[in-house]
Amino acid sequence: MIDTVIVILVLLSLFFSILGVIGLFRFPDFYTRIHAAGLVGSFGVLFAGFAVLLYAFTLWAAGEEAWFNYGAHVLLALVVVVVTATTSTHAIARSAYRSGNTPKVHVIDALEEDEPKMMAQEEARR
Amino acid sequence: MIDIFMIAAIIFVLLIFACGVRMWLGPTNADRMLALDVINALVVIIMIILSIRFDQPGFIDVAIVYALLSFVGTLYVAKLIRGDLE
Amino acid sequence: MKSIVPFISATVAAFIIYLVLSIGSAGETNSILLWSVPELIIGLILSIITGLLCRKLWQGKRYTMANPLRWLLLAVYIIPFVIELIIANLTVAWKILTGRNIRPGIVKLTPGLKTDAGALLLSASITFQPGTATVDINEKTREMYIHCLDVGDAPVKGMESGKIFARLDLAKWIRRITE
Incomplete structure (x- = not known):
């Protein structure tokens, strides 16, 4: 029964990863593709981690010693992935905007007029 | 139970190849870097899933180290895209 | 010392x-x-x-986050964050499945947070949710420039901090945690 739940969690992770990669091809410009990539980085990784957590729970219920090897390490891996995925997404988006890669498809762009001010502020901070 | 974890891992590897196509096509450098970021996340998922399949908790440690190292690489390439590196 | x-x-x-x-x-x-x-x-x-x-x-510079009670509140913050995460993921998945019904745009958010830790937590929460991503942040006034996949029917450049999330106002939670 609990093995079935683990398999369902892995399949959910697979489903959201497939959707994210499809979105990488379907969306029109770089900034919209960021959101498709976020689908892989959030639910894809989180569901795989929950599957391992549940596996650790079954090991604990069976009375095996190895369960904290799985549980603690996978919790640390989830924390690391959450922090690094967030920071790297922000770093890529910001450097892309600063290098002149502005959104091709957009309704409004509030950063367009403020961007020289931000650049000057960062130059002054250096 | 059929070997569902191995099949899932194979499909994840196919997704990595799809991201490789995006890296090849990608109109701008930022698109290519974003595809590489998705590949890093997919490699972490594959390692976490295979740690159940092969009963090896050490695979999760490899996933942690891989995530941290790829993070450093991503930040460096972000600086390169912006033109901060001489 | x-x-x-x-x-x-x-x-x-x-x-x-x-x-x-x-x-x-x-x-x-x-x-x-x-x-x-x-x-x-x-x-x-x-x-x-x-x-x-x-x-x-x-x-x-400040040691307000050294208080253990604030760390407890930070642990409680996971619950509204996960609710928002589920809604955002399903919305983006639906948009990918049904095609190009997207209205992307960059809006300016003025959350009015007083500490750097609060601005970090809010911008990280926004970026981790699919559908919204922080593109740039003004370090003095802590105004955020956020790329949204769907800016809504009547887009305005300056957005209130409550409108960026689907159901819950996470900025209010963060203000409670960090100040």
């Missing part, structure tokens, strides 16, 4: 991470709780070296 607090906090953080990584190393003899004694000694030496190397990175 001035550099002793960053040194201690860096050492403690490194030691906690070492403890998590080496959990379950206890043998038949010579072990405390879940860890074996040689592992603990090596971990202590390594984390002291790490603390000496990294003490410059840990210098903070």
Whole structure:
């Protein structure tokens, strides 16, 4: 029964990863593709981690010693992935905007007029 | 139970190849870097899933180290895209 | 005295991470709780070296987040965050499945947070949710420029902090945690 739940969690992770990669091809410009990539980085990784957590729970219920090897390490891996995925997404988006890669498809762009001010502020901070 | 974890891992590897196509096509450098970021996340998922399949908790440690190292690489390439590196 | 607090906090953080990584190393003899004694000694030496190397990175201006009650609130914050995460993921998945019904745009958010920790937490929460991503942040006034996949029917450039999330106002939670 609990093995079935683990398999369902892995399949959910697979489903959201497939959707994210499809979105990488379907969306029109770089900034919209960021959101498709976020689908892989959030639910894809989180569901795989929950599957391992549940596996650790079954090991604990069976009375095996190895369960904290799985549980603690996978919790640390989830924390690391959450922090690094967030920071790297922000770093890529910001450097892309600063290098002149502005959104091709957009309704409004509030950063367009403020961007020289931000650049000057960062130059002054250096 | 059929070997569902191995099949899932194979499909994840196919997704990595799809991201490789995006890296090849990608109109701008930022698109290519974003595809590489998705590949890093997919490699972490594959390692976490295979740690159940092969009963090896050490695979999760490899996933942690891989995530941290790829993070450093991503930040460096972000600086390169912006033109901060001489 | 001035550099002793960053040194201690860096050492403690490194030691906690070492403890998590080496959990379950206890043998038949010579072990405390879940860890074996040689592992603990090596971990202590390594984390002291790490603390000496990294003490410059840990210098903070304010110590409001050192309060344990705030860390408890930060743990409670996971619940509304996960609710928002589920809604955002399903919305973006639906948009990918049904095609190009997207209205992307960059809006300006003025959350009015007073601390750097709050601005960090809010922008990280926004970026981790699919559908919204922080593109740039003004470090003096803490105004955020956020790329949204769907800016709504009547887009305005300056957006209120409550409108960026689907159901719950996470900025209010963050204000409660960090101030």
